[in-house]
Amino acid sequence: MRLRTIRGRSVPDALRRVQQELGPNALVLETHDGDGGAEVVAADVEREEPAESLMRLRAELALLRREMRQGALAPAQPGSSVLPAVLPRLAKVAERLLDQDVRPELLERVLKMLRAAPEQDVDPIDPAASDFCRAAVAGLVPGAGPAAARRARCHAFVGPPGAGKSTTIAKLAEQSRRAGDSSFGVITLDADRPGACEVLANCAERLALSYRVVRGPEDLMHALDSLGKLTTLLVDTAGLGVRENASLAALRERLNLPQQLAAYLVLPANMESRALRACAHAFLPFAPAGLVFTKVDEAERLGCLVNLPAEMSLPVAALGHGRTLSGDLARSSRNLIADLVLGRRSRSMEAAAR
Numbered sequence: 235m236r237l238r239t240i241r242g243r244s245v246p247d248a249l250r251r252v253q254q255e256l257g258p259n260a261l262v263l264e265t266h267d268g269d270g271g272a273e274v275v276a277a278d279v280e281r282e283e284p285a286e287s288l289m290r291l292r293a294e295l296a297l298l299r300r301e302m303r304q305g306a307l308a309p310a311q312p313g314s315s316v317l318p319a320v321l322p323r324l325a326k327v328a329e330r331l332l333d334q335d336v337r338p339e340l341l342e343r344v345l346k347m348l349r350a351a352p353e354q355d356v357d358p359i360d361p362a363a364s365d366f367c368r369a370a371v372a373g374l375v376p377g378a379g380p381a382a383a384r385r386a387r388c389h390a391f392v393g394p395p396g397a398g399k400s401t402t403i404a405k406l407a408e409q410s411r412r413a414g415d416s417s418f419g420v421i422t423l424d425a426d427r428p429g430a431c432e433v434l435a436n437c438a439e440r441l442a443l444s445y446r447v448v449r450g451p452e453d454l455m456h457a458l459d460s461l462g463k464l465t466t467l468l469v470d471t472a473g474l475g476v477r478e479n480a481s482l483a484a485l486r487e488r489l490n491l492p493q494q495l496a497a498y499l500v501l502p503a504n505m506e507s508r509a510l511r512a513c514a515h516a517f518l519p520f521a522p523a524g525l526v527f528t529k530v531d532e533a534e535r536l537g538c539l540v541n542l543p544a545e546m547s548l549p550v551a552a553l554g555h556g557r558t559l560s561g562d563l564a565r566s567s568r569n570l571i572a573d574l575v576l577g578r579r580s581r582s583m584e585a586a587a588r
């Protein structure tokens with residue numbers, strides 16, 4: 235890759251020269267605007283392999299953002315060669331997804347689909363209204379998980395401390411009870427930390443649920459036997475950090491009940507994206523059947539709702555969006571996630587006004 239600095243009277247003028255000299259695939263790395271003119275640092279990536287395409291997309295989007303800020307997205311002047319490769323009509327979607335921190339390779343997939351949007355549709359790429367756009371984003375999220383997981387008797391919730399595991403179980407218990415279901419019970423393995431069981435113990439008492447606190451490694455089987463008449467058991471676990479390798483391995487061992495148990499990884503949507511990714515990878519050996527995102531109401535950006543499921547090939551089972559146990563837990567769907575990421579629904583799950 236050859237780096238070149240190209241000058242012009244203004245940034246658009248310098249960009250025009252970049253295009254003339256380095257061709258349409260030039261990768262713009264930096265622009266400087268000064269009193270004496272503008273300067274653009276660009277790379278000639280004509281001969282580079284497709285691995286460069288992501289970098290190029292990033293650069294194109296940076297360019298597009300700058301142009302949007304300057305209100306320069308009117309249809310290109312005839313003869314103008316300033317040509318962001320992301321079409322201006324896709325800018326609204328690109329902006330929205332970038333702002334939500336959707337990963338560039340996923341954004342590229344969405345843009346590719348949208349470029350093929352049918353012309354006759356009123357505005358097929360309007361992120362706020364178009365079903366075509368919604369489907370493109372929804373398609374990034376894997377669909378329903380393995381049927382075996384849905385048939386499992388035990389559903390264990392694992393994840394970092396404070397992610398909202400116990401709260402999610404309490405919300406599920408409330409919802410199930412309200413729906414008239416009485417065939418489930420609650421087990422907690424998080425017995426040693428002071429106060430750890432409180433939420434679930436209270437919940438079990440209020441809803442008159444079968445509830446077991448399990449301490450020793452052997453006791454889980456006893457608890458399962460003693461709750462033999464119940465068809466669904468919600469299992470709470472102690473939160474573990476990404477570096478607690480021994481505890482992670484021990485918990486994995488305790489939950490190793492093939493056919494009987496499905497694990498769900500609970501992650502707070504408001505966690506910083508790299509920490510979230512590290513957590514997700516630390517819990518991969520649990521072979522989770524799905525993800526549960528909590529604290530959607532507190533998250534600034536919701537790109538994680540598509541980034542992680544896509545990266546880990548995992549469906550999203552539920553979305554927690556508040557502290558209230560009697561509500562604030564939504565069964566997830568790909569369309570719901572797309573609506574949240576596109577801003578068609580607020581973080582409190584209400585449909586946004588159009």
Ligand SMILES: Nc1nc2c(ncn2[C@@H]2O[C@H](COP(=O)(O)OP(=O)(O)O)[C@@H](O)[C@H]2O)c(=O)[nH]1
Nearest residue numbers: 395396397398399400401528529554555556557
């Ligand atoms: N705002 C908000 N707070 C939540 C949500 N889920 C859990 N919390 C709060 O997060 C804190 C930790 O939750 P907890 O269930 O104890 O986490 P655990 O350690 O994973 O079991 C509590 O104060 C909960 O009220 C949610 O969806 N939204």
Ligand SMILES: [Mg+2]
Nearest residue numbers: 399400424430
């Ligand atoms: Mg807990």
